Amino acid sequence: MQPGTLVLFTDRPEQRQDLVQALGAVAPCHLRDAAVVVPAGDCIGFVADLNLLHPTLLRGLRALIAEVPRLPRLFLMRDMGERSLATARSLGADLCLPPDAEAGAVAQAMRIRLTNPTTPTIRPPRGTGGTGIAQAADKAGAVLAGLLDAARLTGTVDPMLVDHGLDPILGAVGEAGLGAWLDTVRAYDDATYQHCLLVAGLAATFAIGLGFSLRDREHLVRAALVHDVGKARIPLEILNKAGPLDPAEKAVMRTHAALGHAILIEAGGFDDSILAVVRHHHEMLDGTGYPDRLSGDAIPDIVRMITVCDIYAALAERRPYRAPMPLPEAFRVLRSMESKLDMALVRSFEQAVAQA
Numbered sequence: 001m002q003p004g005t006l007v008l009f010t011d012r013p014e015q016r017q018d019l020v021q022a023l024g025a026v027a028p029c030h031l032r033d034a035a036v037v038v039p040a041g042d043c044i045g046f047v048a049d050l051n052l053l054h055p056t057l058l059r060g061l062r063a064l065i066a067e068v069p070r071l072p073r074l075f076l077m078r079d080m081g082e083r084s085l086a087t088a089r090s091l092g093a094d095l096c097l098p099p100d101a102e103a104g105a106v107a108q109a110m111r112i113r114l115t116n117p118t119t120p121t122i123r124p125p126r127g128t129g130g131t132g133i134a135q136a137a138d139k140a141g142a143v144l145a146g147l148l149d150a151a152r153l154t155g156t157v158d159p160m161l162v163d164h165g166l167d168p169i170l171g172a173v174g175e176a177g178l179g180a181w182l183d184t185v186r187a188y189d190d191a192t193y194q195h196c197l198l199v200a201g202l203a204a205t206f207a208i209g210l211g212f213s214l215r216d217r218e219h220l221v222r223a224a225l226v227h228d229v230g231k232a233r234i235p236l237e238i239l240n241k242a243g244p245l246d247p248a249e250k251a252v253m254r255t256h257a258a259l260g261h262a263i264l265i266e267a268g269g270f271d272d273s274i275l276a277v278v279r280h281h282h283e284m285l286d287g288t289g290y291p292d293r294l295s296g297d298a299i300p301d302i303v304r305m306i307t308v309c310d311i312y313a314a315l316a317e318r319r320p321y322r323a324p325m326p327l328p329e330a331f332r333v334l335r336s337m338e339s340k341l342d343m344a345l346v347r348s349f350e351q352a353v354a355q356a
């Protein structure tokens with residue numbers, strides 16, 4: 001294999017000429033039949049397009065990874081089930097793309113990986129592997145990665161994919177407790193992943209504390225997982241800026257609410273309450289929020305709940321330029337926002353967190 005080559009490992013070589021062609025616009029692309037064990041070679045990255053539940057198909061891939069462990073690697077998934085995602089993880093997937101990702105989107109994702117090695121990955125935080133809670137965070141992180149990448153590359157998402165993240169989060173928070181969840185997901189380097197997983201864990205805690213039925217718990221966590229999906233369309237230099245945003249950057253960042261709403265409308269399959277959460281989670285009861293300056297009764301309860309979790313998460317998360325705010329202090333901030341937040345919900349939230 002010539003140096004500087006991309007490899008497409010696929011178990012359906014006769015059907016993937018579109019992908020070879022699209023990847024060929026990024027770098028010379030060699031197609032390898034995954035059913036044939038190939039020797040490792042000199043390549044700059046690979047796309048795996050195969051059924052990850054068939055271990056014999058993975059031998060060539062494992063040989064290549066063993067030789068060059070830090071190769072950029074994209075996985076075009078056949079399904080986003082837990083077993084497939086766990087296998088992709090074990091093979092060090094940088095990115096898991098949904099089965100219907102277009103060839104051009106896959107090539108674009110590879111181009112980004114090759115030119116911007118700091119692009120977020122779904123690799124788990126260092127030093128947390130092996131525990132149940134780390135595995136749960138990893139699964140939820142993989143779902144989030146698939147969601148944000150699909151939104152970034154295709155402008156839409158798969159509603160079914162989101163549901164794969166609900167069980168791991170509710171299970172981990174219910175069994176190991178909120179503190180363990182916060183410690184685990186705070187270790188994620190990527191701010192958006194860390195934030196969304198924190199909000200989801202807080203939403204799970206809130207729903208459990210309020211005695212919600214399983215269905216309602218899942219619904220609140222679903223809303224939390226997708227609430228910032230619009231950030232997928234915000235330029236990375238703003239999204240990942242290591243410091244406070246200036247006013248112009250803040251204005252761009254604020255578009256994420258309406259962008260996320262448009263993404264979910266395009267996707268279809270999300271009910272009105274989820275759409276409301278995504279569009280309105282930055283509205284304030286006194287009408288000072290965005291994007292629509294809603295106030296009072298115009299803001300549904302589920303939106304108010306996610307807003308409380310969202311603000312609390314933003315205070316409690318680890319940022320490169322500041323340590324997490326101690327939890328009692330974060331509660332003091334929430335209580336000081338009297339005209340903006342639903343204080344009855346803030347009190348219930350505080351109780352739920354205290355009991356978790």
Ligand SMILES: [Fe+2]
Pocket residue numbers: 227228256281282
């Ligand atoms: Fe947001």
Ligand SMILES: [Fe+2]
Pocket residue numbers: 195199227228310
């Ligand atoms: Fe948020």
